[in-house]
Amino acid sequence: MIKHFYILLLLLSNFVFAQSESIQVAVSGNTVTNNDIFQYQISVGCKCDLNPPAFIDFDVLGQNEGSMQSTTIINGKQTNTCTRTITYNLRAKKKGTLSIESASANCDGEKSKADGIQINVVDAEEAFNASKGVAPYFYEVKSSKDEVFVGEPFTITFSLYTDKNVSEIVNLMKGDAIALWRQPLFDERDPQHVFEQYHTKVKGKDYSVIVLTQELCFADQAGTIHISPYYGNAVESYDIFNTRYREGYSNSLDIKVKEVPVSKPENYNGMAGKFEITHSISDTDVKVGHAFDMKIKVSGLGNFNILKAPEPDYFFSADTFLCALDSINDQLAITEKGLDGWIEFSYVITPKVAGNYHVKPFAFSYYDWDSRSMKSVTTHEFDLKIKEGKAPKIENPNGEVEVQEVEQDIHHISTGETTVFDNSDFIFGRWYYWLLVLGPFAVPFFLIIVSRKKSKVSDEELIKSEQKNTKKTVIKEIPKLKTLDNKEGLRQLKNLIEEYFMKHLQIGRSALSKSSITQNLKSQNVDDSHISSFQNIWDQLEIAQYAPLSDKNTTEIFDETAELIKNLNKLI
Incomplete structure (x- = not known):
C-alpha cells in the first residue's frame, strides 16, 4: 500500500481545490510526507480584504503573491476581472491527519468563506524506503559515517536514482543542519563540471545513479545532528509542448557525534587530524622603534576551519611592545579526508622599551584520528635583544x-x-x-572626480541600463540571425530571447521556463495577446530542436519575435 502511495506522490501535480463564489483555495496535494514542502494557494479578487488561515500545524517556509487581469465580452458586454493569488510554501510539523482552517474574504461588503482542507501526512522515511526499487526515480542522501567524533571528517553525498536518463540538472538545495561545517568537494554549478554517473540495482530494479553533490563535513559539538532532506530537480525530457521534470526531496539523516575519548588539555580547542607548527622571525637584535616580523605557520590535514590566530599579547606585553596581526594567508584543499594544506599568521611587532626579552613558545593540542590519542605541537622559544636607538x-x-x-x-x-x-x-x-x-x-584630479561621480550608480540604475542595452541588442540581432541557416539561427534566437527575459524579468537561468515567464508577464499586466504570442514562439523554438522547420515557418518566427519584443519593450 505504501509503495503505491509513494508512486502516486511522485506523479501528483494538479492542485486540489476547495472554493466558494468569491474565494478559492487549493493545495498541491492532500497527501504528503512530513519532509515534503507543498503549496497552499488562495485566489481572491484584487480589492477583497483577505483573512488567511493560521496554519497552526504547519511551518510557513515562504510565500509569494501575484495578480492577473482579464477581460471578457459576452453579448457585447465587457467585464474586467482582477484576481490576486497568494501561494504559501508549507511543511507539516507532525504526522497524521492535519487540518488547514478555512480562509475568508470581504469583497465590497460581501463576505465569503472557503472550506478548510485536510492534509494526510505520512512518515517520510517509510515512504522513502518503500519507493526504493519501485518508483521510477528517487533522491537519496548518504553519509560516509553514522557516528563520528568532534572534529572527525565525514562526507555527505546527494544522488538521483533514475530509471531514465535526464538531460539537465536545473536546481539543487541542501538540507538545513545545525552545528555542522560543510564545504562542497566540487562545484556542481561549474559549466565544465561533469556529474559522476554509474549503474546499480535496488531491490532488483535497474537505476542510473547521478552524484549531484558531495560535501566534506565536520561536526562542531557532541550530540545528534539532524540533516534535513535535500531537494533536486532534473529535466527528464524537453518535449515539444511540455517539459517533464524529475523533482523531489531526499531522506533525512541523523549523525551521532561523540566527544573525543581522552582527557582534554587546557590548550585543546577542538582541533583534530595531524598538524605541524613552525615559526620564523625577521630579526632578534633590533632597536627601539624598529618594527620586525613574526610568522606562525600551521600545516597538516584536519579541521583547519576552527583554527584561530594566537592573540598578540600571548607573546608580548603591551607595555613593552606594539604587536598587531598583519595578515592571514592560507593554501587549503578540500578533500574527503579533511582540509589539507597550511595557514600562516603574520604579525608586526615594534619594541617600545629597550631590554632583553624571552618569548615563550606557542603550542596547541589536537586529537589524532589515526592513533586515537591526544597530541601536541609547539613552536621554539627565542630571545630578543632590544637596544636604545643611538x-x-x-x-x-x-x-x-x-x-x-x-x-x-x-x-x-x-x-x-x-x-x-x-x-x-x-x-x-x-x-x-x-x-x-x-x-x-x-586638471587630472578634476577629471577623476567627475568620472567617479558618473560611475556611482545604484544597482537599480545598473539593472535599468542593462535592460536598455538588451532591448537594443535583441532588435538589432534578429535581422542578422535571418542570414544564418535555419537551425543555427533558431538556436541563437532562443538564446537571445532567454537572455532578454532573464534581464527584464530578473529570472535566474535555472528557473527560466515557459511557465515562469508567463507568470511574470501576467504579474506585469501584459496583454493576453502578447503572452499568447510568446508561448507560440517558445513552443516553435522547442519544436525546432527536434524537427527542422520550413523556410516560411522560420521567417515567421523571426518576424513574430521581433514584433513581440517591440511590444514588450513598451510594457516591461
Whole structure:
C-alpha cells in the first residue's frame, strides 16, 4: 500500500481545490510526507480584504503573491476581472491527519468563506524506503559515517536514482543542519563540471545513479545532528509542448557525534587530524622603534576551519611592545579526508622599551584520528635583544634646544626666510606661477572626480541600463540571425530571447521556463495577446530542436519575435 502511495506522490501535480463564489483555495496535494514542502494557494479578487488561515500545524517556509487581469465580452458586454493569488510554501510539523482552517474574504461588503482542507501526512522515511526499487526515480542522501567524533571528517553525498536518463540538472538545495561545517568537494554549478554517473540495482530494479553533490563535513559539538532532506530537480525530457521534470526531496539523516575519548588539555580547542607548527622571525637584535616580523605557520590535514590566530599579547606585553596581526594567508584543499594544506599568521611587532626579552613558545593540542590519542605541537622559544636607538646630535638652525636625530631622517625645521626666491620676484611667488605649477595636477584630479561621480550608480540604475542595452541588442540581432541557416539561427534566437527575459524579468537561468515567464508577464499586466504570442514562439523554438522547420515557418518566427519584443519593450 505504501509503495503505491509513494508512486502516486511522485506523479501528483494538479492542485486540489476547495472554493466558494468569491474565494478559492487549493493545495498541491492532500497527501504528503512530513519532509515534503507543498503549496497552499488562495485566489481572491484584487480589492477583497483577505483573512488567511493560521496554519497552526504547519511551518510557513515562504510565500509569494501575484495578480492577473482579464477581460471578457459576452453579448457585447465587457467585464474586467482582477484576481490576486497568494501561494504559501508549507511543511507539516507532525504526522497524521492535519487540518488547514478555512480562509475568508470581504469583497465590497460581501463576505465569503472557503472550506478548510485536510492534509494526510505520512512518515517520510517509510515512504522513502518503500519507493526504493519501485518508483521510477528517487533522491537519496548518504553519509560516509553514522557516528563520528568532534572534529572527525565525514562526507555527505546527494544522488538521483533514475530509471531514465535526464538531460539537465536545473536546481539543487541542501538540507538545513545545525552545528555542522560543510564545504562542497566540487562545484556542481561549474559549466565544465561533469556529474559522476554509474549503474546499480535496488531491490532488483535497474537505476542510473547521478552524484549531484558531495560535501566534506565536520561536526562542531557532541550530540545528534539532524540533516534535513535535500531537494533536486532534473529535466527528464524537453518535449515539444511540455517539459517533464524529475523533482523531489531526499531522506533525512541523523549523525551521532561523540566527544573525543581522552582527557582534554587546557590548550585543546577542538582541533583534530595531524598538524605541524613552525615559526620564523625577521630579526632578534633590533632597536627601539624598529618594527620586525613574526610568522606562525600551521600545516597538516584536519579541521583547519576552527583554527584561530594566537592573540598578540600571548607573546608580548603591551607595555613593552606594539604587536598587531598583519595578515592571514592560507593554501587549503578540500578533500574527503579533511582540509589539507597550511595557514600562516603574520604579525608586526615594534619594541617600545629597550631590554632583553624571552618569548615563550606557542603550542596547541589536537586529537589524532589515526592513533586515537591526544597530541601536541609547539613552536621554539627565542630571545630578543632590544637596544636604545643611538644617533648623533645636530645643530638646531632655529637656535632652540637640540634634539636627537632619529633614523637619520628627521631634522629641525628652519622657520626663517629662505634664499631660494623672494615673493617680489617677477615670476616666482606670483599667482600665475602657482597656476603653472599646480595646473597640470589639478586638471587630472578634476577629471577623476567627475568620472567617479558618473560611475556611482545604484544597482537599480545598473539593472535599468542593462535592460536598455538588451532591448537594443535583441532588435538589432534578429535581422542578422535571418542570414544564418535555419537551425543555427533558431538556436541563437532562443538564446537571445532567454537572455532578454532573464534581464527584464530578473529570472535566474535555472528557473527560466515557459511557465515562469508567463507568470511574470501576467504579474506585469501584459496583454493576453502578447503572452499568447510568446508561448507560440517558445513552443516553435522547442519544436525546432527536434524537427527542422520550413523556410516560411522560420521567417515567421523571426518576424513574430521581433514584433513581440517591440511590444514588450513598451510594457516591461
